[in-house]
Amino acid sequence: MKSQLKERIDNLLDSAKLKRTGPRRTILEILLAGNRPQTADEIVSAMGNTRPNKVTVYRTLENMVVSGLVHKAFVGERSQYYELADKCTEHQCHPHFVCTGCGRTSCMHDVSVSMATSAPAGFVIQRQQVRLEGLCPECA
Numbered sequence: 729m730k731s732q733l734k735e736r737i738d739n740l741l742d743s744a745k746l747k748r749t750g751p752r753r754t755i756l757e758i759l760l761a762g763n764r765p766q767t768a769d770e771i772v773s774a775m776g777n778t779r780p781n782k783v784t785v786y787r788t789l790e791n792m793v794v795s796g797l798v799h800k801a802f803v804g805e806r807s808q809y810y811e812l813a814d815k816c817t818e819h820q821c822h823p824h825f826v827c828t829g830c831g832r833t834s835c836m837h838d839v840s841v842s843m844a845t846s847a848p849a850g851f852v853i854q855r856q857q858v859r860l861e862g863l864c865p866e867c868a
């Protein structure tokens with residue numbers, strides 16, 4: 729791992745008050761490199777030979793979700809998609825564009841959507857996630 733990347737990852741763990749463990753570092757490295765939401769299965773296969781067992785990966789991901797370092801970007805048909813929360817604000821995640829043709833998902837880091845100001849009676853808004861659907865250049 730390059731030292732600059734290692735430093736960034738360690739800073740992320742420190743700011744979330746999480747111990748710098750091997751599996752956490754590896755998962756963050758994969759999330760940073762992917763630059764898009766990934767399923768736990770994708771993360772496990774990206775680990776190659778160094779992979780810990782799947783349960784450890786799931787547990788580590790959930791642990792980073794609880795600490796706010798990682799967000800569940802959205803829930804797909806069969807699996808949850810995880811990504812680094814560094815491009816999100818406290819109440820709003822950056823929007824995502826999903827291609828209805830091939831399912832490819834792109835992060836829209838530079839687009840901000842105004843926050844909903846009201847919720848159904850008795851409901852409390854905690855987080856806003858916006859998903860746009862359409863066609864990617866290959867499917868259009």
Ligand SMILES: [Zn+2]
Nearest residue numbers: 799816821822
């Ligand atoms: Zn988010």
Ligand SMILES: [Zn+2]
Nearest residue numbers: 827830864867
């Ligand atoms: Zn497509």
Ligand SMILES: [Zn+2]
Nearest residue numbers: 765801811835
């Ligand atoms: Zn994203």
